[in-house]
Amino acid sequence: MDQVDGALTSSLTFGSTDDTMFCHLCTTVRASAYCLDCRIYLCPNCEGQHKKYPTFKDHRLLTGGEMPSFYPAKHVTDDLNKCSDHPQEEIKFFCDSHNKVYCCRCNTTKHKGCEQKYIPDISKDYTKSEYNDVTAFFQITNKTTINCLQDIDNCMKKVDQLSSSQLETLRKFKSLIIKYLDQREKELLQEIQLIRDRDLAALQKLQTSATNINSDLNMALADLKIHEDNYYDLFLATKRAQSLVNKLNSALQDIISKTKYQQYDLQRDPLVETLLKNKDGMAKLAMSPCTGTYLGHEISTSQTKSITLKTKFY
Numbered sequence: 001m002d003q004v005d006g007a008l009t010s011s012l013t014f015g016s017t018d019d020t021m022f023c024h025l026c027t028t029v030r031a032s033a034y035c036l037d038c039r040i041y042l043c044p045n046c047e048g049q050h051k052k053y054p055t056f057k058d059h060r061l062l063t064g065g066e067m068p069s070f071y072p073a074k075h076v077t078d079d080l081n082k083c084s085d086h087p088q089e090e091i092k093f094f095c096d097s098h099n100k101v102y103c104c105r106c107n108t109t110k111h112k113g114c115e116q117k118y119i120p121d122i123s124k125d126y127t128k129s130e131y132n133d134v135t136a137f138f139q140i141t142n143k144t145t146i147n148c149l150q151d152i153d154n155c156m157k158k159v160d161q162l163s164s165s166q167l168e169t170l171r172k173f174k175s176l177i178i179k180y181l182d183q184r185e186k187e188l189l190q191e192i193q194l195i196r197d198r199d200l201a202a203l204q205k206l207q208t209s210a211t212n213i214n215s216d217l218n219m220a221l222a223d224l225k226i227h228e229d230n231y232y233d234l235f236l237a238t239k240r241a242q243s244l245v246n247k248l249n250s251a252l253q254d255i256i257s258k259t260k261y262q263q264y265d266l267q268r269d270p271l272v273e274t275l276l277k278n279k280d281g282m283a284k285l286a287m288s289p290c291t292g293t294y295l296g297h298e299i300s301t302s303q304t305k306s307i308t309l310k311t312k313f314y
Helices: 044-052 119-125 129-226 231-258 270-277 301-309
Strands: 033-035 040-042 061-063 093-095 100-102 116-118
Touching: 033 044, 040 044, 044 061, 093 119, 116 119, 129 231
Parallel strands: none
Antiparallel strands: 033 040, 033 061, 093 100, 093 116
């Protein structure tokens, strides 16, 4: 076992007894150096690239027999320090162009041409101004969310209230329509009954008169038959009968001229007919969107970006 300095032994534990170490970045090429600061093995090519970056100029590299002959066990940390693309690697760098943190493997792939900054170095000068901006943004958003939830709750209550009030309005309007129709039905029934009673009374009166005429004619005819054997009496009876017949015939003609009644047909109101044919008859809902009462402090995407990018690492 090769001896390494205190910085290495204090933070690393044994992970393997295999003496063949491979590059953390290439994974299949034998390692030629080990970076104490990044805690990764490097092949000759990656070692050369590592030395070129100004960010790594002060990093301590162990080569040859100085390299630890074991893979460091997983460093004790939480998921906050783990790369999202390489979960086994720790986050070490920050890309100002993409506003993203990443690990050594990302450093040589996705962010190879970017301006890279080593987080352990730049975090020393971190004044927490960005942190304060972010927390302020969260507080504003949290307040906006609470007010929004209250507004949604108020809107839901208003929806229920509006539904109840409009249903009551509909029922009252329906009641007025039914009341109006019932009143018109009553008036029409009374009018029909009045016409019926009036026409029946007139016809019954004519019927009585016609019945009397018929009775008088029968009596006159019977009287004539009685005097058929006595020419003198028959002559007198016939003359009286002629006068009576003329009188009864005149009365009969008067009855005939008065024998009539009132013809009528129920005509539907065209407005009601249109109402019945109309699919929106009786009433319809006039729609108009209603926004919540809380306008709040709207935070746009551009505002979010300004908060996120306001503080730079120098």
